[in-house]
Amino acid sequence: MCGVIGICSKSNVSTSLFYGMNSLQHRGQEAAGMAVYDGEEIRRTRSMGLVIDAFTEEKLRELPGTIGIGHVRYATASGSHDYNIQPLMGFIGGEMIALASDGNLVNYQILRERLEEEGMMFQTTSDTEVILYLITRYYDGDIVEAIKKTMKVIRGAYSVTALVKDKVVAFRDPHGFRPFVLGRDGDDVIVASENAAIEIIGGEMTRNVEAGEILVIDGTGIHSDRFESEATARNCIFEYVYFARNDATLDDINAYTFRRRCGEILWEEAPCDVDLVVPVPDSGIPSAIGYAQAAGIPYGEGLVKNRYMGRTFIKPTQKEREMAVKLKLNPLVDVVKGKSIVLLDDSIVRGTTSRNLIKRLRDAGAREVHMRITSPPVAYSCYYGIDTPNRKNLIAANQSIQEIEENIGADSLAFISLEGLAKAGKKDVSEYCTACFDGDYPVDPTLI
Ligand code: AMP
Numbered sequence: 001m002c003g004v005i006g007i008c009s010k011s012n013v014s015t016s017l018f019y020g021m022n023s024l025q026h027r028g029q030e031a032a033g034m035a036v037y038d039g040e041e042i043r044r045t046r047s048m049g050l051v052i053d054a055f056t057e058e059k060l061r062e063l064p065g066t067i068g069i070g071h072v073r074y075a076t077a078s079g080s081h082d083y084n085i086q087p088l089m090g091f092i093g094g095e096m097i098a099l100a101s102d103g104n105l106v107n108y109q110i111l112r113e114r115l116e117e118e119g120m121m122f123q124t125t126s127d128t129e130v131i132l133y134l135i136t137r138y139y140d141g142d143i144v145e146a147i148k149k150t151m152k153v154i155r156g157a158y159s160v161t162a163l164v165k166d167k168v169v170a171f172r173d174p175h176g177f178r179p180f181v182l183g184r185d186g187d188d189v190i191v192a193s194e195n196a197a198i199e200i201i202g203g204e205m206t207r208n209v210e211a212g213e214i215l216v217i218d219g220t221g222i223h224s225d226r227f228e229s230e231a232t233a234r235n236c237i238f239e240y241v242y243f244a245r246n247d248a249t250l251d252d253i254n255a256y257t258f259r260r261r262c263g264e265i266l267w268e269e270a271p272c273d274v275d276l277v278v279p280v281p282d283s284g285i286p287s288a289i290g291y292a293q294a295a296g297i298p299y300g301e302g303l304v305k306n307r308y309m310g311r312t313f314i315k316p317t318q319k320e321r322e323m324a325v326k327l328k329l330n331p332l333v334d335v336v337k338g339k340s341i342v343l344l345d346d347s348i349v350r351g352t353t354s355r356n357l358i359k360r361l362r363d364a365g366a367r368e369v370h371m372r373i374t375s376p377p378v379a380y381s382c383y384y385g386i387d388t389p390n391r392k393n394l395i396a397a398n399q400s401i402q403e404i405e406e407n408i409g410a411d412s413l414a415f416i417s418l419e420g421l422a423k424a425g426k427k428d429v430s431e432y433c434t435a436c437f438d439g440d441y442p443v444d445p446t447l448i
Pocket of ligand 1: 346
């Protein structure tokens with residue numbers, strides 16, 4: 001999980017990239033980087049931390065240029081090291097190239113080992129370096145051909161943006177796992193992981209970058225090509241469940257509307273006779289509104305969120321994860337005391353969040369705490385860029401719903417069905433990647 005942006009403009013882009021990256025911050029908070037072409041060379045700045053910390057006004061001034069790309073990073077497979085901060089850079093036919101990706105290659109290890117045997121020395125532990133290296137290797141003057149040859153070899157999820165001299169190049173894997181959209185602001189062209197990055201700088205999203213599409217954007221316009229493959233689009237359903245912003249309209253589905261519908265559908269599938277519908281903020285809010293309205297039960301903010309906490313999910317030890325949930329969410333006694341409540345959250349992964357919240361809501365005086373989850377049980381690891389832990393740590397891979405209910409201490413527990421989830425997006429289950437729920441992996445993960 002990461003965020004990417006690329007802008008081709010007639011005026012300076014570094015400030016727009018900075019704002020765009022800020023609006024993609026939820027996709028990665030670990031590091032941020034930007035590369036801008038100033039007419040002669042590509043300059044790059046990268047740093048650990050949030051976008052706001054990584055770039056000062058002075059740093060942005062040192063990055064003049066009308067074409068550039070940016071990246072926010074959430075370390076999944078490759079670990080947290082400054083040498084992995086993107087964009088990565090190299091040389092292609094004597095010219096500089098900068099490249100950044102969102103996703104995860106399932107055959108990274110195999111490709112890396114093969115390339116190392118051939119004598120290649122890697123400078124990172126990021127699969128993005130393999131993409132960069134292969135494009136460079138296949139390049140003989142035609143960037144689109146080099147990308148097509150690269151796409152033949154790499155497997156998995158990738159939404160890539162690159163700066164090749166005076167061009168922004170963007171391409172998306174044949175399944176379109178990770179989101180990628182295209183937009184305009186007058187004559188400026190923008191590609192980004194989510195539409196907010198386009199809108200925030202005054203532009204408008206025009207369409208999706210299609211699965212398997214290769215775009216070359218320069219002063220002459222937008223040139224589209226395709227990587228031919230048998231694969232059909234399988235957008236990641238977890239983007240709608242949890243990951244994307246509420247205002248994201250990805251592959252023609254708005255995340256807020258999707259989440260709200262999930263709440264309505266969950267009410268139909270698993271009604272609950274309670275005094276109050278309470279969301280786990282922020283991701284549970286739209287679905288709790290949907291559930292409450294469908295049920296005709298009042299909606300109440302029974303948990304207060306500390307807005308200054310980062311992600312709690314990937315803290316290394318269980319103790320740290322427990323403390324992080326406490327710091328992040330605190331029950332609001334006045335709202336929940338004496339009430340029977342139903343708590344809406346988007347997912348249960350290890351069970352830490354629900355167990356902790358249910359206990360503390362009871363301590364705060366809630367009479368009954370029922371739990372409703374707007375995704376099916378997460379029973380399989382994701383190999384396409386969503387940071388799910390090893391299968392042995394997924395509570396739903398090891399316990400039945402009844403056992404999870406007891407484990408987290410809920411009065412009742414229900415998950416939305418997979419069909420119900422797909423219905424929220426008005427698509428068929430087969431049009432999404434649902435591997436984390438049903439183990440149906442569109443790209444063989446054993447290539448790892
Ligand atoms: P857990 O506490 O392990 O059961 O994780 C579930 C909580 O983590 C839910 O409240 C989700 O909103 C959140 N969550 C689910 N998937 C992810 C993810 N990939 N990264 C960060 N947070 C997540």
